[in-house]
Amino acid sequence: MTNHTALKDWVAKTAELCQPDKIVWCDGSKDEYQRMLQIMVDSGSAQWLSPERKPNSILVRSDPADVARVEDRTFICSNYEADAGPTNHWKDPEEMHEILRPLFRNCMRGRTMYIIPFSMGPVGSPIAHIGVEISDSPYVVANMHIMTRVGSKVLEVLGDDGEFVPCIHSVGKPLAFGEKDVPWPCNADNKYITHFPETKEIWSYGSGYGGNALLGKKCFALRIASVMAKEQGWMAEHMLILKLTSPQGVVKHIAAAFPSACGKTNLAMLTPTLPGWKVETVGDDIAWMKFKEDGYLYAINPENGFFGVAPGTNTKTNPNAMAALSKNSIFTNVGKTPDGDVWWEDIDRPAPDLLIDWHGKEWVHYDSVNKAAHPNARFTAPASQCPVIADNWEDPAGVKIDAILFGGRRSTGQPLALQSFSWEHGTFLGSTMASQKTAAAAGKVGELRFDPMAMLPFCGYNMADYFQHWLDMGATGGDKMPRIFYVNWFRRAEDGHWLWPGFGENSRVLKWVCERCDGAGDVVETPIGLLPTNDAIDTTGLDIPEDDMAELLRVDVDEWKQKIPLFREHYAKFGDKLPSELTKQLDSLEERLN
Ligand code: OXD
Ligand code: MN
DSSP states (O other): OOOOHHHHHHHHHHHHHHOOSEEEEOOOOHHHHHHHHHHHHHHTSEEEOOTTTSTTOEEEOOOTTOOSBOGGGEEEOOSSHHHHOTTSEEOOHHHHHHHHHHHHTTTTTTSEEEEEEEEESSTTOTTOEEEEEEESOHHHHHHHHHHSEESHHHHHHHTTTOOOEEEEEEOSOOOOTTOOOOSSOOOTTOOEEEEETTTTEEEEESOOSHHHHOTIIIIIIIIIHHHHHHHHTOEEESEEEEEEEOTTOOEEEEEEEOOTTSSHHHHHTOOOSSTTOEEEEEESSOEEEEEOTTSOEEEEOOOSEEEEEOTTOOTTTOHHHHHHTSSSOEEESOEEOTTSOEEOTTSSSOOOTTOBOTTSSBOOOSSTTSOSSOTTOEEEEEGGGOTTBOTTTTOTTOEEOOEEEEEOOOSSSSOSEEEOSSHHHHHHHHHTOEEEOOTTBSSOTTOEEEOGGGOTTTOSSOHHHHHHHHHHHHHHHGGGSOEEEEEOSOOBOTTSOBSSOOGGGGHHHHHHHHHHHTTOSOEEEETTEEEEOTTTSOOTTOOOOHHHHHHHTOOOHHHHHHHHHHHHHHHHTTGGGSOHHHHHHHHHHHHHHO
16 A cells, blocks of 8 residues: 555545545556446446447436536635635635535445545656545546556655655535435535645535546646645646647647637547648647746646547547547446437437437437537547557657647637737736536526636636746746647637537647748737738638638627726736736737727
């Protein structure tokens, strides 16, 4: 097991509080993974899918009251409210512990407490960090096996006194003696996803779903890691990482921040339509970036698998994801076909008769409201099963990042692509990112919200300080920092049609990005940034009307002028803490527009 005294003491203290029936230290073995699946199947939480259709894979249906991240139940418990900032829910740490203590007291009665040591990033990498999750959910154990590196090898690196982030999770449903469990235990009315940035702890109660429960992902790798990154001079970002190779063999690594469910997984695994270009995946959701001695930023993907949105994924939009999820995967809240396969909206084939929906009922498709799969239905699939996983995706040294893309879902205004004038201007672009809301979080879909750097729900401290951290990183890295771009695949014409085909065609924009990194590629200076000239994006072989291309790259000065007050209002939230550099950037934009 371990001789790590602090770890053993913490486990003993947590067991004393939660009173589980049993304690199991996870070793990360394949046997253990299989055991978890079988436990879920035996208890009625999961069912095996057909061994022919989806070998070694299970289907799980959650409680309909536990289907997404719950941002309104997510708290940053810093000592001072100002350190959580205006975009987070704050609670005093002592007060939060007073709420949590009675909830966690005896909360694991009748259940097994699993101790899951995990590494975010290749085990032993200088960019990686270690966490230990205590959870009473075998679903969490199995998912953590896919999403992180779990087990004894992590304890070895931790040694007797290594640092780890303690993460405590309970579904919040103790069982009385002899009480029969429900298929998806949770405590829907009492969810708390809480982070303590000063002590670097995570406590999560009441939900078993995704980022609420797999604490290595959003809670550690983004919220707590963003605080560590600020303190230690590195970056923890909500970004995919892809490796782009040109026909001449020039390699670039690109990190890209898009809000949840805006196509990060698709972009990370894209099949280029441009002949000779190659995209390979390093990561699809999170990037940890640190400076190396050469002064450049190097990134790792701290995760080990994909927790992807299922609806919309098919062999056209993302054949590589479809291959990755073809076996050894966990499916949550998707539909099930009579032959034991999965089904969701916009998968490759029409819905068969006798389809079972995500509620476990025969699907009655009488309108577009009644979906067979929940819009936030997910697959959990090992990254190693992705056919285009990059050969260097587990390089402990990380990959040198050449470019950073920001993007969102914007039907008007935002051009297809632009490059920032500088790192400071790029930070301004990231800080004013906005996107139409998706189903990844509870709330109203379609509403436009500011989502700076796609970190709105994931920044573990005051976002104004986070902006300052971006500026500070730029000051440290100088010319060696990645170039910054802003892209938008989602622009529509006035009649509503999509102007840009997206998916594999996005490789055309990536080619321009690659050229810009080498000081080539044509641009025209506009008030909002450096835009590709009308022929700078390679459209060879693409049947796109010239008018559409011109519209995609059009800057409507009047529309941008109207945005200035919205930007000011967004910035006003941060009061005095907003870095003066960003106000300066906004003032300059306004001047350039006039
Ligand atoms: C995710 C998210 O699950 O951003 O990656 O919601
Ligand atoms: Mn995400």
